[in-house]
Amino acid sequence: MSTPQPPMPQAAPDWQAAAGSAYPTYTSPIPVVRTHLGHAVASEWTKIRSVRSTMWTLGVFVLLVVGIGLLAALVISANASESDLSGENPLSFGFFGLLIGSMCIITLGVLTTASEYGTGMIRTTMTACPSRGRVLTAKAIVFFLVAFVVTLVSASLVALADVAILDGSRQPSGGEWFKATIGVSLYMALLGLLSLVLGSIIRHSAGAITIMIGVLLAPLVIALFMFSSSLEKVREALFEYSIPNQLSVFYSTSLSESGPSGWDPLWIALGVTAVALGCAFALLEKRDV
Structure with missing residues (x-):
């Protein structure tokens, strides 16, 4: 009975043989691509x-x-009669839908970041892209563009339909059209981006959504119940700088006679969001995932 012979070792592939001492400059045949922000944006868009x-x-x-x-x-x-509508801006009726719909943008913004912390998926994300700042930047870019485009399409549809329905009202100017479509879309996208940043800071979906809804509604509600004359200035400030009042400015129907006007609400939202984004970047580098 013959003794079984051990299997003969297979010849090394050419690329392994090339790794010998005769080829000290060997490089892997697997292509290595240096990642950049574009890859992170594509990943977040897929998500x-x-x-x-x-x-x-x-x-x-x-x-x-x-x-x-x-x-x-x-x-x-x-x-309403035609005389009642003669001086009315038909674009202003889009305000009501956007005010209520803003809660959807807030919710989605928070979920874009906080949900990954809740499920633990953020560890996989950070493993695939160790640059934490790049991940947050990609999330911010993708969400801002999505929120802006969806709001722009919705606001434009409402504006066109309302002008057609209220044919007895005055025709809006070009500046009013621009503010009621582009301007309000930028503001809503910034509001959602602020929610995304807060979700990254809080890392808890329910908590961040609750805080943002409070920021949206609480100042206006608190101001309505401040009856004391000693609190009049506080009441006016809360009312003037509340998000509903700032949103109404884009429709030239400000809820208060003073306070932000023109493009002021957009600059306020941009400044607050920039400060919050800076805090989020700083905390992201200091805390564990």
């Missing part, structure tokens, strides 16, 4: 469009903005 919560949240947002905006215009058209 945000493949998650069901994005479709549901943005779907509800569009429904609220378009539905409430059209409903307000239809009710006014059915109950």
Whole structure:
């Protein structure tokens, strides 16, 4: 009975043989690509469009903005005479839908960052892209563009429909059209971006959403219940700088006679968001994932 022979070692592949001492400058045949911000943006775009919560949240947002905006215009058209509408800006009725729909943008902004901390997926993200600042930057870019485009489309549809429905009202100027579409879309995108940044800082979805809804509604509600004359200046400040009042400025229908006007709400939102984003970057480098 013959003794089984051990298997003969297979010849090394050419690329392994090339790694011998005769080829000291060997490089791996696997292509190595130096990653950059574009790769992180592509990754975040894949995430945000493949998650069901994005479709549901943005779907509800569009429904609220378009539905409430059209409903307000239809009710006014059915109950007001042409003389009542003669000096009315038809674009202003888009305010109601955007105010309620802003809660959807806030929710989506928080979920874009905080949900990954809740599920632990952030560890995988940071392993694939160790540059934490790049990850947060990519999330901010993708979300801002998505929020801006969706708001712009919704606000434009409402504006066009309301002008057609309220045919007895005055025709808006070019500046009013620009503020009621581009301007308000930038403001809403910044509001959502602030929510995203807060989600990165808090790292808790429910907590961050609650804080942002408080920022949205609390100043106006508190101001309405300040009856004391000694608190009049505080009440006016809360009312003037509340988000609903700042949002109304884009429709030339400010809820207060003083306070922000023109493009002031956009600069305020930009400044607050920039400061919050700086804090988020600083904390991201100091804390563990």
